[in-house]
Amino acid sequence: MIAKESRHAAAIEKFMAANPALLEEIQALSPQEQKQQIEWAFEDEAQEQGLEPWELALQLIAQSPEELHAMRIETHRDVAEALGMSWEEYCSFNELPK
Template sequence: MIAKEARQALALQRFAEQNPQLLEEVRELDAREQAQQIEWAFEDAADEQGVQPWEYALQLIAESPEQLKAMRMETHREVAEALGLEWEEYCQFNEIEPE
């Protein structure tokens, strides 16, 4: 599985590769501005799909439906823990089928 630290960068890279017109539009900008424009376009694309940017990132980097599900559940578990919620309570609140 892809290391958590590398997921966002890989997702942004794949997003940019899938959107050559975006790369052409930002070509003249400096590297920092290019990265910012790509990230904003990425967030807009996630919004257009009706998902959070973290979910869209996982969709872009997952190599299989099983890997996507595993990464999604891992993220949800981390959020539940950060919020101090029991896993079952978190799943019920977010309409997630607990494993």
């Protein structure tokens, strides 16, 4: 499993590899502008799929359905902890199975 801090970057790499037309379209921009355009395109893709960007990132990097599930649960647990909510309360509030 890819380390948490590397997941978004790994997902962006896969996204860029799958979208060569986007890279060609933005090649004349500065590196910073290219990065911003890629982030926006990534966010747009997530929205088109009805996902949050972090969910799309996990889908792109997961090696199996089991790994995707484990990373999703891990992310939700981190959010619950950051919010100071118990896991049970968080699951209930977000309609997640416990």
